[in-house]
Amino acid sequence: MNFALILFVLVVITGIAWVADKLVFARQRRSSAALALAEFDAQRQHRQAVSGPSDLDRSRAKLAEEKLRQPWWLEYSASFFPVILAVFVLRSFVVEPFKIPSGSMIPTLLIGDFILVNKYNYGIRLPVVNKKIMDIGEPQRGDVMVFRYPKDESLDYIKRVIGVPGDVVRYENKKLTINGKPAEYKQLPDYLDEERLAYSKHYLETLPGGVQHGILNDSDRPAFIAGADPDFPFRDNCTYNQLGLTCKVPEGHYFVMGDNRDNSLDSRYWGFVPDKNIVGRAFMIWMNLGNFGRVGSFK
Structure with missing residues (x-):
């Protein structure tokens, strides 16, 4: 709808x-x-x-x-x-509310979080057609972004921006490297995912440029990308191997990933997010009926 x-x-x-x-x-x-x-x-x-x-x-x-x-x-x-x-x-034109329906952004966002999305950070867009009419800013690495799913634009997705136009993103052995600069990782206590009733490895990831956020990895999941779409736009920009993948982000597109790295269908599987699909930047949890302590801004 x-x-x-x-x-x-x-x-x-x-x-x-x-x-x-x-x-x-x-x-x-x-x-x-x-x-x-x-x-x-x-x-x-x-x-x-x-x-x-x-x-x-x-x-x-x-x-x-x-x-x-x-x-x-x-x-x-x-x-x-x-x-x-x-x-x-x-x-x-200002702010739009969304509800988080899945666990792909755990530990940053949980299922049931109600979030606010800034609609003007990435430019003023006409409603309904989502056509940009005024440039104000562009997505930056580390932003949590809401966008229309490229394979079905009736669906809104939320992921973290990892690569901007022109970036070379390498994700191998569950570690990120962007333009030849590796992300830094600090191990944190294991994270209990209450939805799956399972523990995941918990890390503080620092992207090149300094943005920090938590990510999860499952030690029993392989590093290679299984089930990637063989025919997404600009598929030739990506190379897959047993360790992961390397992609060059085309102009006007973005490479996004979920923070719950082994439980997220994202750019590794279905490709890049075109600029025309961008909805806005998520910046705040305004309600969680099961945990009022989660209300507030997030990274």
Whole structure:
């Protein structure tokens, strides 16, 4: 379901109703009310014979209210327009919420984390079509990025940016090297994955450039990449062997990986993320119903 498209359609429908009410329907109601009140006032002397002044005033006010009241369909559609428009603008150009559905970014992000994604860090994009209309910044190595899955753009994925355009990324023996510079690793206590009820090797990885984050490796999983798509775009930029792979990132594309390295389907398997698929940069956990202590920013 394309929620952005649904929200856009609602903005258009309620916006048309709001404008039509301001320019047409409200004038018609005011004109109708004026005529009805003029007729009421013309009969006021006759009415005073059977009703007191206070009753007449209440009847006049009630008549005016009835004539000026919006029909129910217009009341709901036009009154919701400012709210829907504000949500649409906020979600399209400022920040958008997502929920983490899988464990591919453990230990950084857990299943059930609700995150916020900055929509303007990587440029202003038109909603629905996701076309960039203004350059502001580009993804950097180490960013946690949300993007449309290249093989099915109806799905949103979240991974960490490892390689930017022009980078040569080598992942062999479960260690990263970028442009000939190896990442640094510090071993941490083993990590218990409560979803799988299994321990994984836990490391603090420092990418060339200084970005640090936690990663997981499973010692019983092989280093070679099994099941990679043989036909993704720019497949010739990658070389696979028994130790892993080496890829040169093409212009306008990014190489991404999950922090849960042996439990993540990412650029090692389905290829590069084109710039046109980028949604934004994840920067904050705003809620986790099972663990309120996780709320806050993350690296």
